[in-house]
Amino acid sequence: MSNTKDYIYYDHTISLCNECLKRIDAKIVFKDGNVYLNKTCREHGFQQVLIATDIEFYKQIRNYNKASEYPLKPQTETLYGCPYDCGICPDHEQHSCLTLIEITDRCNLTCPTCYANSSPTHGKHRTLEEVEFMLDAIVKSEGEPDVVQISGGEPTIHPQFFEILDIAKSKPIKHLMLNTNGFRIADDLEFTHKLASYMPDFEVYLQFDSFKPEALIEMRGKDLTNIRKKALENLNKCNLSTTLVVTLQKGLNDDEIGEIINFALKQPCVRGVTFQPTQISGRLKNFNPATGRLTNTEVRQKIMEQTNIFKPADLIPVPCNPDALIMGYALKYNDEVTPLTHLIDPEVLLNSSKNTIVYEQDQELHKHVMKMFSTANSTDKIGETFHHLLCCLPDIVAPDLSYDNLFRIIIMNFMDAYDFDVRAIKKSCVHIVNEDGRIIPFETMNMFYRKELQEKYKNLISAKV
Numbered sequence: 003m004s005n006t007k008d009y010i011y012y013d014h015t016i017s018l019c020n021e022c023l024k025r026i027d028a029k030i031v032f033k034d035g036n037v038y039l040n041k042t043c044r045e046h047g048f049q050q051v052l053i054a055t056d057i058e059f060y061k062q063i064r065n066y067n068k069a070s071e072y073p074l075k076p077q078t079e080t081l082y083g084c085p086y087d088c089g090i091c092p093d094h095e096q097h098s099c100l101t102l103i104e105i106t107d108r109c110n111l112t113c114p115t116c117y118a119n120s121s122p123t124h125g126k127h128r129t130l131e132e133v134e135f136m137l138d139a140i141v142k143s144e145g146e147p148d149v150v151q152i153s154g155g156e157p158t159i160h161p162q163f164f165e166i167l168d169i170a171k172s173k174p175i176k177h178l179m180l181n182t183n184g185f186r187i188a189d190d191l192e193f194t195h196k197l198a199s200y201m202p203d204f205e206v207y208l209q210f211d212s213f214k215p216e217a218l219i220e221m222r223g224k225d226l227t228n229i230r231k232k233a234l235e236n237l238n239k240c241n242l243s244t245t246l247v248v249t250l251q252k253g254l255n256d257d258e259i260g261e262i263i264n265f266a267l268k269q270p271c272v273r274g275v276t277f278q279p280t281q282i283s284g285r286l287k288n289f290n291p292a293t294g295r296l297t298n299t300e301v302r303q304k305i306m307e308q309t310n311i312f313k314p315a316d317l318i319p320v321p322c323n324p325d326a327l328i329m330g331y332a333l334k335y336n337d338e339v340t341p342l343t344h345l346i347d348p349e350v351l352l353n354s355s356k357n358t359i360v361y362e363q364d365q366e367l368h369k370h371v372m373k374m375f376s377t378a379n380s381t382d383k384i385g386e387t388f389h390h391l392l393c394c395l396p397d398i399v400a401p402d403l404s405y406d407n408l409f410r411i412i413i414m415n416f417m418d419a420y421d422f423d424v425r426a427i428k429k430s431c432v433h434i435v436n437e438d439g440r441i442i443p444f445e446t447m448n449m450f451y452r453k454e455l456q457e458k459y460k461n462l463i464s465a466k467v
Contacts, residue, residue, distance in 0.1 A: 009031040010032040012031060013029075015027075015028050015030060015039075015425055016084075017041050017421075018085075018419040018422040019041070019046050020046070020419050022043065023450070024462065025083070035055070035057060036052055036055050037054035037055075037060045049420075053297060055299045062319070066318065066320070068321035070095040071097045071322070072094075072095075072096075073097040073098065074142065074145055075142065076091055077091075077139075077143070077440045084424050084427055085446040088440065088451060089441055089443060090442075093428065094428055094430075094443075095428040096323060096431045098432075098433040098441060099148055099149065099431035100149040101147060101149070101150050101432075101433050101435055102153045102433070102435065103153060103170075103435050104434065105128050105133055105152060105153070105157050105160050105163075106126070106156070106157060106159065107120060107126055107155050108121070108122060109124070109154060109155045109156040109183070110156050110159055111222060111224070113222045114220065114287035114288045114289075115221045115251075115280060115285065117281055117284035117285075117416075118284055118448075119285050119452075124155070127160050127161065128437070130165060133169065136435040136436075137170060138173075140175075143441055145174070147175045150170060150175045151178075151181050152166065152179065152180050152181065153181040156183055158187075159186070164196065167180075171200060178200065178204045178205070179207045179245075180197065180205070180207060182209065183222075183229075184229055185229055187208075187236055187237060188229045188230075189232075191239065194237060194240050198242040205242075205245060205273070207245050208234075208245065209247055210275075211248055212248075213227070213261065215227055220254060220288045221254070234269055238269060240271070241270055241406070243271065243273050243405060244271045244273065246262065246266050246272060248276065248278065249278050249280055250279050251296070252294050252300075254294070256304055259305055261308070263309050267334065270406070272409075273410065275410075275411055276412040277412070277414070278414050279298070279416075281418050281445070281448060282418040282420055291420060295421075298328050298413050298415045302413060305413075313341070313344070315344035322429065322431045325423060325426035326414065326416070326417060326429070326430070327414055327415075327431075328411075328412070329410065329411065330411040334406075334409050414432070418449060427446065430443035430444065430445055432444045434447045436451065450462070
């Protein structure tokens with residue numbers, strides 16, 4: 003009589019060993035209502051990693067895959083196989099939806115949680131020539147890059163910060179973002195006003211992890227409550243478009259997801275919240291992978307449980323990289339919040355070659371929103387402001403709305419060695435520009451390609467394993 007396994011075998015992929023980061027085969031299995039990666043390394047043995055807590059949602063993910071959009075040219079050859087050829091190599095399946103430029107390695111904090119290992123003494127500031135070279139590398143790859151994020155370290159401490167913004171604004175970049183911990187914004191209203199002068203098509207990506215001092219101390223090394231409060235006060239005074247970005251750890255701040263969303267909806271300047279489960283990379287002083295990891299499906303479930311706004315059909319996979327990204331959109335008007343994503347025809351979402359749609363082409367969406375805004379007095383035309391950052395959603399033409407009326411939720415899982423799935427990494431669309439001009443997926447950059455890692459893993463990324 004045959005023995006029955008305690009799981010259902012669903013698929014096969016290539017993953018990495020949690021310890022040595024060598025490529026190894028992995029099974030995707032269903033067990034006890036969850037989805038796991040089962041893999042075995044010759045040196046480090048059997049490893050089972052939770053990758054989803056909702057089997058039905060996980061099975062739907064691949065239905066959201068759209069045709070790959072490739073950059074204008076690759077930067078490297080495909081020699082050893084993913085993830086050892088970054089980047090971008092010809093075998094990658096997605097262009098740069100968002101590209102980070104790290105203008106400095108240094109930071110005014112030394113956070114216990116930091117994928118870049120930044121500190122006041124780490125590394126150096128990039129020169130203007132180096133920054134422009136990296137910006138030009140993105141333009142050569144993308145033509146007109148969708149979103150470029152000025153990052154670090156803490157970019158606002160760069161002595162030529164505004165000169166860098168001027169250079170970036172001179173390039174054919176559709177939308178520019180500033181990734182910041184908010185210290186300088188909180189301390190200097192004049193600085194914030196100057197930032198606001200770069201709008202439209204400019205946004206602040208503000209670190210905002212928790213309302214709890216103890217959680218902030220554990221993740222950031224100090225209580226940043228007042229900094230966050232003052233930064234948002236100044237951003238609201240300038241109505242400077244802002245996204246709150248929340249690094250999540252299980253048992254530390256995942257109970258605050260709904261509270262953060264509700265708080266964000268009350269801030270005039272805030273256009274959305276991005277939730278990022280902690281990637282196991284860089285400096286992680288107070289993090290235990292066995293207990294602290296969160297999957298995208300867990301975050302999705304907590305958003306629905308902790309708010310009365312978003313339902314399952316409002317939080318869907320992002321077609322450019324559905325394994326790693328979940329999105330939800332809503333409209334804000336007269337203190338009313340109306341989820342938008344479920345009103346858009348998924349066939350249009352996936353099949354439109356340009357991902358564009360005029361409002362009237364989706365009758366349910368049109369009737370619902372026209373009713374909601376029938377008393378609108380705004381004379382602002384939507385123009386380009388509302389079209390940007392609708393990540394893989396059709397563009398919408400709505401004459402009485404502006405970017406101020408948009409609110410988005412993004413769940414962004416940056417895979418690491420634990421949950422590495424080569425299928426998803428090939429679709430990675432958030433990239434980092436290296437100093438040598440290579441454009442490298444965020445995930446693999448933090449696993450293999452930072453300077454301090456290249457020596458450690460040189461045998462992996464220079465030879466077949």
